[in-house]
Amino acid sequence: MEIIYQIFSPDFLLRNSIYTSVLVGLACPLVGVFLVMRRLVFMGVALPQISSTGVAIALSLPLWLGFNLSEHSSHSTHMLAFIGSITFSLTAILVLAFLERRGRGQPEGRLGTAYVVAAALSILLLSKNPYGEIGWLDMMKGEVIAISNFDLGLTAATLMLVIAVMGLFHRELLLVSFDREMAIILRKNVIFWDVLLYLLIGMTVSMAVLSVGPLIAFGFLLIPALSAHMVARNMRQFIVLASLIGGLAAFLGFCIAYKFDLPVGPTDVVLLGFLYAVTWIIARIVPHGGLRHPHNVQ
Amino acid sequence: MSIRTCRADTQKTMNEPLIILDNLSIGYNNQPVLSGISLSIARASFTAILGANGSGKSTLIKTVLGLIPPVAGCINTASTSAPLAFGYVPQAFQFDPIYLLTGFDVALMGVYGRVHPGRIVPQIERAFTRECLRAADAEEFARRRFAELSGGQKQRVLIARALAMRPDVLVLDEPTVGVDRETKDLVLEFISQIHKERKITVLLVTHDFAAVRHYAEQVIWLHGGKMSLGSTHELLTAERMAEMIEMGMA
Numbered sequence: 078m079e080i081i082y083q084i085f086s087p088d089f090l091l092r093n094s095i096y097t098s099v100l101v102g103l104a105c106p107l108v109g110v111f112l113v114m115r116r117l118v119f120m121g122v123a124l125p126q127i128s129s130t131g132v133a134i135a136l137s138l139p140l141w142l143g144f145n146l147s148e149h150s151s152h153s154t155h156m157l158a159f160i161g162s163i164t165f166s167l168t169a170i171l172v173l174a175f176l177e178r179r180g181r182g183q184p185e186g187r188l189g190t191a192y193v194v195a196a197a198l199s200i201l202l203l204s205k206n207p208y209g210e211i212g213w214l215d216m217m218k219g220e221v222i223a224i225s226n227f228d229l230g231l232t233a234a235t236l237m238l239v240i241a242v243m244g245l246f247h248r249e250l251l252l253v254s255f256d257r258e259m260a261i262i263l264r265k266n267v268i269f270w271d272v273l274l275y276l277l278i279g280m281t282v283s284m285a286v287l288s289v290g291p292l293i294a295f296g297f298l299l300i301p302a303l304s305a306h307m308v309a310r311n312m313r314q315f316i317v318l319a320s321l322i323g324g325l326a327a328f329l330g331f332c333i334a335y336k337f338d339l340p341v342g343p344t345d346v347v348l349l350g351f352l353y354a355v356t357w358i359i360a361r362i363v364p365h366g367g368l369r370h371p372h373n374v375q
Numbered sequence: 376m377s378i379r380t381c382r383a384d385t386q387k388t389m390n391e392p393l394i395i396l397d398n399l400s401i402g403y404n405n406q407p408v409l410s411g412i413s414l415s416i417a418r419a420s421f422t423a424i425l426g427a428n429g430s431g432k433s434t435l436i437k438t439v440l441g442l443i444p445p446v447a448g449c450i451n452t453a454s455t456s457a458p459l460a461f462g463y464v465p466q467a468f469q470f471d472p473i474y475l476l477t478g479f480d481v482a483l484m485g486v487y488g489r490v491h492p493g494r495i496v497p498q499i500e501r502a503f504t505r506e507c508l509r510a511a512d513a514e515e516f517a518r519r520r521f522a523e524l525s526g527g528q529k530q531r532v533l534i535a536r537a538l539a540m541r542p543d544v545l546v547l548d549e550p551t552v553g554v555d556r557e558t559k560d561l562v563l564e565f566i567s568q569i570h571k572e573r574k575i576t577v578l579l580v581t582h583d584f585a586a587v588r589h590y591a592e593q594v595i596w597l598h599g600g601k602m603s604l605g606s607t608h609e610l611l612t613a614e615r616m617a618e619m620i621e622m623g624m625a
Contacts, residue, residue, distance in 0.1 A: 262440055
């Protein structure tokens with residue numbers, strides 16, 4: 078209780094960090110639900126890593142061009158990282174989705190290759206970048222500590238935009254995902270809705286990677302959605318529950334990490350794993366669970 | 376026997392053509408599966424499409440629905456005031472059970488074409504969807520999860536969804552695959568009933584000769600890269616059916 082009181086006090090030093098964590102925890106599962114439903118779980122693994130490679134390249138670019146990054150404000154650096162992250166996320170998701178739709182080759186192989194190459198490239202780039210050592214490697218590991226008001230504002234604005242667009246056009250995004258042929262017959266512009274969904278996924282992944290790092294972004298994208306699917310009875314419950322599990326894990330994870338002096342990100346992911354196990358047990362007890370039902374297991 | 380094998384000439388089978396296929400070639404990636412299809416589907420007619428697996432039945436209806444572009448030729452529709460509204464009933468097993476949609480959620484998708492993006496589905500459309508579920512005898516499946524329904528129950532929900540589209544043409548792709556005999560009869564009887572009551576044009580892809588003989592007015596038979604069109608009595612002679620059975624169609 079004392080920790081919660083401290084966290085909510087106005088002069089709490091890490092206030093921005095917890096707000097950012099909870100925002101990421103609430104927003105990531107909303108797009109994660111679509112990754113799970115479209116059976117793009119592997120994309121959920123690869124995208125945050127590709128996004129973080131975008132950050133690494135964006136931060137290396139000034140160095141390659143002979144600019145001194147330390148002369149610029151942290152806002153400019155953060156914005157540069159965001160641009161790198163979102164450019165790589167969107168390019169990757171559009172290319173991978175296009176290749177998936179063509180139905181040739183091995184999607185898992187492509188995603189696995191993209192993941193491992195992106196991870197290696199990030200490490201190589203940051204190891205040769207002097208600014209990598211002053212925080213960006215921490216970011217990659219999921220240390221949610223130094224979040225400025227500007228960073229929090231950018232995260233909040235991006236994630237609120239994602240939540241608003243998702244809420245407004247949820248029906249169309251669901252129709253195109255569930256029954257593409259029906260959407261075409263109803264004269265819906267399926268390419269537009271697909272691109273919008275990918276744009277929302279890309280924006281969320283980019284912002285989550287910048288805020289909490291790729292490992293934690295992946296955790297928040299998929300584990301809450303997979304957990305909620307086991308106990309939800311309909312789409313509304315699925316989406317709301319996934320978001321609540323994400324938000325709750327982010328908040329509790331922060332409290333635990335603060336209390337025991339642990340890194341926040343990994344604490345969040347372990348907690349998500351624990352919640353996944355709890356929902357799995359609940360799904361065995363409560364009738365009409367989602368994935369538990371034999372018809373739903375493939 | 377007056378079976379007409381269509382190559383390039385347009386055939387008009389009934390007085391008021393609704394869909395006219397003009398020298399149409401269908402296929403995927405510019406590779407034709409079937410070429411030179413010229414025929415017309417009359418308004419309020421019941422047409423069955425028969426053919427062995429891989430003969431192009433599904434490709435033909437998907438081309439008519441606009442899901443696949445034609446390789447060559449064109450499709451004209453008689454509707455002038457508004458584009459022709461198709462109600463499509465796909466095969467029920469193709470849907471991923473991971474979606475936690477209820478029967479009502481699936482049926483409601485039929486009205487999405489009339490609701491602008493970002494707007495709430497009006498109460499009147501929700502009520503109409505319930506009416507369609509009732510008409511398809513699927514009201515009891517409205518609150519149940521779609522993935523957990525049986526094949527026949529899913530077909531009824533999908534028919535309700537197609538009716539919710541207020542269709543001029545109802546297109547059904549093997550709606551009785553994977554359902555028992557009794558359910559099959561119920562589904563086909565229901566389709567025949569709405570065809571008669573609502574004067575809806577029906578295009579039915581099936582392997583079921585008995586159903587075709589009983590309900591369809593004309594038959595499109597696809598075989599060996601060719602297409603034959605005729606009335607049920609003209610085409611489904613004992614001789615022709617024996618030939619079809621030999622080809623493994625039944």
